[in-house]
Amino acid sequence: MKRVKLGRTGFDVSVMGMGAGGPSQIGKKQGKTPEHSAAILLEAFEAGVNFVDTAEGYGTEHLVGLALKDFPRDQVVISTKKSSRGSSAEEVVPSLEESLKRLGTDYIDVYSLHGVYDYDYDRCKDELFPEVVKLQQAGKIRSIGITEMFNADKSHDMLHRALDDNLWDVAMVGFNILNQSARDKVLSKAIEHDVGIQVMFAVRKALSDMEFLAETVAALIDEGHVDAADIDDPEHPLGFLVHDDGAVSLPDAAYRFCNYEPGTHVILSGTGNPDHLKQNIASLGRGPLPDADVERLKKIFRKVDSITGQGEWGGDPGPEKKA
Numbered sequence: 646m647k648r649v650k651l652g653r654t655g656f657d658v659s660v661m662g663m664g665a666g667g668p669s670q671i672g673k674k675q676g677k678t679p680e681h682s683a684a685i686l687l688e689a690f691e692a693g694v695n696f697v698d699t700a701e702g703y704g705t706e707h708l709v710g711l712a713l714k715d716f717p718r719d720q721v722v723i724s725t726k727k728s729s730r731g732s733s734a735e736e737v738v739p740s741l742e743e744s745l746k747r748l749g750t751d752y753i754d755v756y757s758l759h760g761v762y763d764y765d766y767d768r769c770k771d772e773l774f775p776e777v778v779k780l781q782q783a784g785k786i787r788s789i790g791i792t793e794m795f796n797a798d799k800s801h802d803m804l805h806r807a808l809d810d811n812l813w814d815v816a817m818v819g820f821n822i823l824n825q826s827a828r829d830k831v832l833s834k835a836i837e838h839d840v841g842i843q844v845m846f847a848v849r850k851a852l853s854d855m856e857f858l859a860e861t862v863a864a865l866i867d868e869g870h871v872d873a874a875d876i877d878d879p880e881h882p883l884g885f886l887v888h889d890d891g892a893v894s895l896p897d898a899a900y901r902f903c904n905y906e907p908g909t910h911v912i913l914s915g916t917g918n919p920d921h922l923k924q925n926i927a928s929l930g931r932g933p934l935p936d937a938d939v940e941r942l943k944k945i946f947r948k949v950d951s952i953t954g955q956g957e958w959g960g961d962p963g964p965e966k967k968a
């Protein structure tokens with residue numbers, strides 16, 4: 646598994662990171678046992694993955710802690726997150742202490758404010774960030790991150806301005822074949838400020854469910870975000886990616902597309918399925934997609950900044966996004 650520097654943190658990280666949230670939560674959401682989830686993580690660690698992302702809000706920190714009973718702590722880069730919305734400055738220290746207990750460690754490598762809405766960014770920066778800095782000064786966390794609320798902020802307004810503040814060592818952004826808007830709005834700034842980037846939503850539903858992909862692309866055409874003339878086969882709009890010199894499957898294409906995008910470092914993969922884990926480890930060990938395929942993807946989806954690839958989301962869009 647290839648390793649890269651996670652921006653200015655200097656951490657040597659695998660290009661694949663295990664995501665302990667999302668639709669799988671390493672199997673927890675499908676009712677798998679803690680031992681199953683820990684075994685998934687251990688298999689990834691044994692294969693050279695050294696990065697795992699979790700959060701107090703996922704209820705999976707203890708699963709990472711369970712896996713780390715059987716793997717050296719200092720060989721894994723742990724990213725976890727403090728819920729941001731509705732959290733006060735007084736909650737930061739107790740939250741971190743609870744995370745440390747669940748993870749069974751005495752330090753966190755990347756500690757991020759989780760799912761920061763654009764409307765809430767200034768409060769998070771003014772009230773929560775100073776508390777996180779104190780944790781860093783106390784040696785409890787090694788670097789400070791921020792993650793966006795992609796479902797509510799599909800065109801990255803929050804990260805677009807947050808990166809100008811140059812306070813954040815690491816950021817997590819939604820980026821995938823269908824919505825590449827982070828390239829100009831976030832990744833270019835991350836490169837400028839040497840910010841470590843974790844990518845989420847590389848695959849999700851649209852790149853793993855072909856019927857849903859076809860519906861999604863059809864809707865983008867109807868809304869004028871994709872030109873119908875750019876799609877050869879509406880039933881398999883991305884079928885052209887799978888060929889002898891190209892991707893072996895659409896999830897394979899999805900992870901490789903993100904991995905070779907300039908400015909990205911760790912591509913998070915969320916799975917509780919041992920077969921998918923093996924496939925994803927192989928995908929993130931492969932080279933880039935052919936240039937012609939990448940250029941075609943850039944052209945097809947150049948106007949899209951309105952979807953995540955997951956479909957309908959029942960969460961709260963936040964006050965500024967309400968009608």
Ligand SMILES: NC(=O)c1ccc[n+]([C@@H]2O[C@H](COP(=O)([O-])OP(=O)(O)OC[C@H]3O[C@@H](n4cnc5c(N)ncnc54)[C@H](OP(=O)(O)O)[C@@H]3O)[C@@H](O)[C@H]2O)c1
Nearest residue numbers: 664665666667669792845846847848849853914915916917
């Ligand atoms: N705001 C935030 O901070 C935030 C928000 C969302 C996510 N995250 C983080 O990002 C991580 C990754 O998120 P993500 O869910 O977007 O990851 P993802 O890897 O893009 O998508 C995961 C989904 O794809 C499926 N999948 C994975 N590999 C597959 C394969 N080879 N073939 C078919 N289906 C496959 C999984 O189902 P199976 O289990 O069946 O494989 C799951 O439903 C999360 O775990 C979390 O740590 C952070």
